[in-house]
Amino acid sequence: MDAVIAYVDGADPCWQQDYRTAAGQPVLAKRYRDWGTLPFLLRGIEQHLPFVDRVFLVVSRESQVPVWADRAHLQVVLHADIIPAAYLPTFNSTTIELFLHRIPGLSERFLYFNDDMFPVMDASESDFFPDGRPATGFSHHLLARGLYKRQTKNADRMARRALGLRPGPFFLRPQHTCSPMLRSVCEEAFARVSAQLPATLTMLRDARNVNQYLYLDYALLSGRGLARKLSNRHISMAATTPERLAKAIVSPDRKLVCINDVEMSPEHYAALRTAMLTAFSEHFPTKSVYER
Numbered sequence: 617m618d619a620v621i622a623y624v625d626g627a628d629p630c631w632q633q634d635y636r637t638a639a640g641q642p643v644l645a646k647r648y649r650d651w652g653t654l655p656f657l658l659r660g661i662e663q664h665l666p667f668v669d670r671v672f673l674v675v676s677r678e679s680q681v682p683v684w685a686d687r688a689h690l691q692v693v694l695h696a697d698i699i700p701a702a703y704l705p706t707f708n709s710t711t712i713e714l715f716l717h718r719i720p721g722l723s724e725r726f727l728y729f730n731d732d733m734f735p736v737m738d739a740s741e742s743d744f745f746p747d748g749r750p751a752t753g754f755s756h757h758l759l760a761r762g763l764y765k766r767q768t769k770n771a772d773r774m775a776r777r778a779l780g781l782r783p784g785p786f787f788l789r790p791q792h793t794c795s796p797m798l799r800s801v802c803e804e805a806f807a808r809v810s811a812q813l814p815a816t817l818t819m820l821r822d823a824r825n826v827n828q829y830l831y832l833d834y835a836l837l838s839g840r841g842l843a844r845k846l847s848n849r850h851i852s853m854a855a856t857t858p859e860r861l862a863k864a865i866v867s868p869d870r871k872l873v874c875i876n877d878v879e880m881s882p883e884h885y886a887a888l889r890t891a892m893l894t895a896f897s898e899h900f901p902t903k904s905v906y907e908r
Contacts, residue, residue: 617727617745618668618671618723618726618727619661619665619668619672619726619727619729620672620674620719620726620729621654621672621673621674621729621730622674622709622712622713622716622728622730622731623673623674623675623680623731624648624676624680624707624731625650625680625682626645626647626648627649627650628680630677630679631679634676634677634705635707638705639707639819639820649877650731651877651889651893652889652893653732653875653892653893653896654682655900655903655906655907656897656899656900657731657733657734657735658671658906659900659903660734660735660736660900661729661904662904662905662906663904664735664736664738664871665727665735665739667740667741668727669723670691671689671691672691672692672719672722673685673691673692673693674694674698674712675692675693675694676694676695676705676706676707677695678692678694684907685908686905686906686907689905690906693719695712697719698715699715705819706817706818707819707820708818708819708820709821710767710825710827711818711825713828714813714828716828717797717802717803717806717831722799723799724800725745725796725797725798725799726796726797726799727744727795727796728795728797728828729794730794730874732874732875732876732877733793733872733873734865734872734875734896735872736868736870736872736899737847737868737870737871738871739847739871743846743847743871744794744846745796746842747842749835749840749841749842750796750797750798750801750835750840750841751841751842751843751844751846752790752791752796752832752842752843752845752846753790753844753846754791754843755788755789756786756787756788756789757787757788757789758785758786758787760787763821763823765789766823767826767829768787768789768827768829769787770824770825770827771826771829771833772787772788772829772833774809774812774816774830775805775830775837776833777809777812778805778808778809778834779808779834779837779838781837788829788836790829790832790833791845791846791848792848792850792874792876793846793850793874794846795828795831795832797831797832797835798835798840801831801838801840801841802831804834805830805831846871846872847870847871847872848873848874849868849869849870850874850876851864851873851874851875851876852876853876853880853888854878854880858887858888858890858892859891861875861888861891861892861895865892865895865899866895866898875892
């Protein structure tokens with residue numbers, strides 16, 4: 617089993633110039649800022665998910681690879697390695713996610729992580745793939761308010777059409793945590809929707825996008841996925857304090873924690889960032905093999 621991480625360092629001046637040139641607008645700090653937590657995600661994988669064979673870091677350009685990364689162990693994948701040139705450059709995670717299954721040599725079973733998702737307790741292979749089937753929780757929603765839910769609904773509708781199913785009034789929303797996936801299922805779904813996908817692929821996020829939930833929905837609806845919640849604590853920066861955030865990391869009660877960034881004052885950002893990095897340093901004091 618492999619792990620795949622999509623990563624962006626919004627402070628990289630080369631990446632910033634790419635963004636300004638291609639997008640013609642300033643960088644949205646909240647969307648792309650780096651909290652400095654990637655080392656702890658890698659330590660979490662090594663310490664709590666020992667069954668993971670390889671870790672792939674997906675980035676837009678070489679300047680995005682952290683200087684501390686040990687490339688003898690961390691497999692770097694550039695967007696150009698997996699995404700057709702017609703859709704590059706892209707600064708849209710939903711576009712990037714749809715091509716992850718094309719990583720050369722990727723295992724049949726893999727876990728996809730955003731860089732704000734962290735293993736913080738020991739887990740087993742069966743937590744993610746009971747009986748070989750990818751498992752995650754699903755909820756049903758009627759209204760698609762906001763861009764994220766709109767993209768989630770798009771993914772549900774596309775998965776159903778690919779399987780010849782009629783969309784109903786509700787749409788599926790998978791758990792917001794790491795995504796267990798089967799490469800063969802992703803390839804099959806991608807092939808079935810290949811004629812419709814180009815119209816959804818954009819440089820920046822918009823309401824036409826289809827996110828990686830396409831593959832989770834497709835697996836479930838085709839009988840190859842399992843609706844079973846992963847042990848995950850979801851934390852929004854909008855609804856937490858430095859103290860609560862630190863406790864969730866140092867004394868976790870779930871196997872995974874997902875920490876979502878939001879718009880906030882510089883003062884609140886500084887306090888939360890300090891608390892988070894201090895807590896992660898306490899929980900993961902030892903470097904992983906992915907760090908020099």
